[in-house]
Amino acid sequence: MIKFENVQKKYPNGFVALQDINLEIEQGEFVAIIGLSGAGKSTLIRCINRMHDIDEGTLTVNGTNVNALKGKEIRDFRKKIGMIFQSFNLVTRSTVLKNVMISSVPDLSWWRRLLGIFPKDAKIVALEALDNVGILDKAFTRVDQLSGGQQQRVALARTLARHPEIILADEPVASLDPVTAKIVMDDFKRINENLNMSVLINIHHVDLALEYADRVIGICKGKIVYDGLASKVTQEVLDKIYQKHEKG
Numbered sequence: 001m002i003k004f005e006n007v008q009k010k011y012p013n014g015f016v017a018l019q020d021i022n023l024e025i026e027q028g029e030f031v032a033i034i035g036l037s038g039a040g041k042s043t044l045i046r047c048i049n050r051m052h053d054i055d056e057g058t059l060t061v062n063g064t065n066v067n068a069l070k071g072k073e074i075r076d077f078r079k080k081i082g083m084i085f086q087s088f089n090l091v092t093r094s095t096v097l098k099n100v101m102i103s104s105v106p107d108l109s110w111w112r113r114l115l116g117i118f119p120k121d122a123k124i125v126a127l128e129a130l131d132n133v134g135i136l137d138k139a140f141t142r143v144d145q146l147s148g149g150q151q152q153r154v155a156l157a158r159t160l161a162r163h164p165e166i167i168l169a170d171e172p173v174a175s176l177d178p179v180t181a182k183i184v185m186d187d188f189k190r191i192n193e194n195l196n197m198s199v200l201i202n203i204h205h206v207d208l209a210l211e212y213a214d215r216v217i218g219i220c221k222g223k224i225v226y227d228g229l230a231s232k233v234t235q236e237v238l239d240k241i242y243q244k245h246e247k248g
Ligand SMILES: Nc1ncnc2c1ncn2[C@@H]1O[C@H](COP(=O)(O)OP(=O)(O)OP(=O)(O)O)[C@@H](O)[C@H]1O
Pocket: 011, 012, 013, 015, 017, 035, 036, 037, 038, 039, 040, 041, 042, 043, 044, 202
């Protein structure tokens, strides 16, 4: 369970990006986080894997107090949380398989990494992950020969190969066309349902959020203004979430 209790996040310049956040997200939930640009969506998910520190309140993930972690504890903790970005973050001149394997054996020595010598079980795990996102046939293709949608699926496979409990995705389909975006969202949904991984997605496409997520969290100016079933999101709720910032 991911639990926020009265969490506040203030950036070093004094800007308060999150205020009084209270949330409980159970293992296996599929949650979409929506809100205007600058509302605090990225900040919220980046606090969960300690890319950002919080200033007030408590944030726990499966009982671990995230802000109390130090050094190696943070690195070990992050192994349980996959992070997907809009920009894929792949090594484009390497093959798909190598990109996925590098992630599944993060402690591999530098010379094995350089020579591309990976343990056999890492290869099996990587191939399984590629199969899970439907691009097993691309395993030996160089990443720069793939479309954006295929690259995002490689990024998802790379995350899956680490067997995380939680997947955080920051605008994962923002740069994809509508058809490809749905294919990638289907992958997230399948992984969520079949592997019981929690999925938290920041997303600008409200239609996709409502179609795929079970639960929607609406953020406006750093505060949660809606937290409930996707099926209960009305136009009134959307107006509240997407109210213009200057309205105060
Ligand atoms: N390092 C920083 N220092 C100061 N303010 C920041 C910093 N990073 C983000 N902010 C501010 O915090 C607020 C929330 O930013 P955040 O990136 O979480 O928004 P978002 O909802 O994810 O937006 P977008 O949809 O555009 O990605 C914004 O007003 C932003 O300008």
